[in-house]
Amino acid sequence: MAKQAKYDEPLVFEIETTKYAKYHPPKIPVEITKTVGNVSELIPKEMQREALPNLPSLAEFQLSRHYTHLAQMTFSVDSGFYPLGSCTMKYNPKINDVISCDKRIAESHPYQPDETVQGNIRILCETDQMLSELAGMVRTTLQPSAGAHGELTGILVIRAYHEDHGEGEQRTEVIVPDSAHGTNPATAAMAGYRTVVIQSKENGLVDLEALKSAVSEKTAALMLTNPNTLGLFEEEILEIAKVVHDVGGLLYYDGANFNAIMGICRPGDMGFDVIHFNVHKTLSTPHGGGGPGSGPVGVVEKLVPYLPKPMPEYDTKNNHYYLNHDLPKSIGKIRGFWGNFSVLVRAYVYMLSLGGNGLKIASEQAVLNANYLKKKILVLKGWTLPFSTETPRKHEFVLSGEDLHNETGISTLDVAKRLLDLGYHAPTVYFPLIVHEALMIEPTETESKETLDEFTEAMKQILTEARENPEIIKNAPQLTPISRVDEVLAAKEPILTWQMFKEKQMEK
Ligand SMILES: *Cc1c(COP(=O)(O)O)cnc(C)c1O
Secondary structure, three states, X not given: OEOOOOOOOOOOEOOOOOOOHHHOOOOOOHHHHOOHHHHHHHOOHHHOOOOOOOOOOOOHHHHHHHHHHHHHHOOOOOXXXXXEOOOOOOOOOHHHHHHHOOHHHHOOOOOOOHHHOHHHHHHHHHHHHHHHHHHOOOEEEOOOOOHHHHXXXXXXXXXXXXXXXXXXXXXXXXXXXXXXXXXXXXXXHHOOOEEEEEOEOXXXXXXXXXXXXXXXXXXXXXXXXXXXOOOOOOOOHHHHHHHHHHOOOEEEEEEOOHHHOOOOOOHHHHOOOEEEEOHHHHOOOOOOOOOOOOOOEEEOHHHHHHOOOOEEEEEXXXXXXXXXXXXXXXXXXXXXXXXXXHHHHHXXXXXXXXXXXXXXXXXXXXXXXXXXXXXXXXXXXXXXXXXXXXXXXXXXXXXXXXXXXXXXXXXXXXXXXXXXXXXXXXXXXXXXOOOOOEEEEXXXXXXXXXXXXXXXXXXXXXXXXXXXXXXXXXXXXXXXXXXXXXXXXXXXXXXXXXXXXXXXXXXX
């Protein structure tokens, strides 16, 4: 436990004379946590600092104001409507945070012996069970840190399966539709595959004929998002699955849009073999700004042996939860310890507090909200709905601002910037790539009709401004801490420290 240190003394840590010290793996010296004196013996002399760090000394209220100010400079789901398509920025109930901050969870250590963290391993086991049930899978690994990491895990599992069946050399291709998220082809490349892109049909869905000519004995997998990034459900999914399975390939489900279907239908029943969940999208754990996420990966029976190890399990004979390392065909560890445990706990609490039916209602409401908002915005002239105009969307919809751009010179990016001034986080822009001047809106289930109506009014105001006072849009945002940035420069030469402010000063 930390003792209160005097200002000029280094902090001294002592561990309680430890009942569990005998369990610490021998390479981690227990003494390391005893006193700072011992630590300094472990660190080579030339690497030790001579003086204490010169940290500023602040009163609590100064610190509090600093962080409150920083929080006010950013936009979050807690401060307003955040319709960022494909990212599912729903409200995260605070009960999730309360439970995951419980001492028994937040202060447990992954090196503790299993018998001292039975409750935590039970949470892992039950999260695996609930996720597997929701997706129609058999087991789910909780290790991956995010959706993209889940994709890599899932494709490595698929590769291990093909290798184990003597087809590792032969299967060299992963098929991806042109509406896919960029992480899909990136994942395929990282796992050593060649990406084969197939073009969507006029209705925005997978072209079955194009798929049939793309598949072969080289196909390792098809990666698909369903509903896809246009918010359209792949109605021919059973035929699609058959085409891929008939050549010995497997189906990968990108679960970023799972918020549209949870509790209603299951990827496992559609013929998918692997799914990743973005629990920070679907299962209400915080994200945005690079916070920790989690991307559990569920698989069908035949892929279970290849999942990362260890897997949390329950030993019925000894009435004991434990981490099973004895998985000879596993692809190995892809992340340390238990994955992002505190994030997983939030997802666990969310699933338990809503229950199966509650999750279903959340999806139904998300779909209803998206279609309501889509109708309201389409009444305003300037936006069009490309692909299958008459087909209802699922949880999100993608508009095209091409007409508006041609008529007024105002681009989708300009509209997004102006929305910031009107108090909204901008929707996703310029994705998916198959829509010109794309604006991708996902209201989520947690927003009220009033919010959606107010947002429509803001969109209407922007259309009027585009025609009557375009300068105000071109110069937006004016009310945010930072106005327009040079996005190319910001991406290519980012300055991510306080020096950003210093350089600004020097320019002046
Ligand atoms: C967000 C997203 C991903 C990547 O997930 P991360 O959790 O951000 O790594 C993959 N596919 C789609 C369709 C997404 O929207």
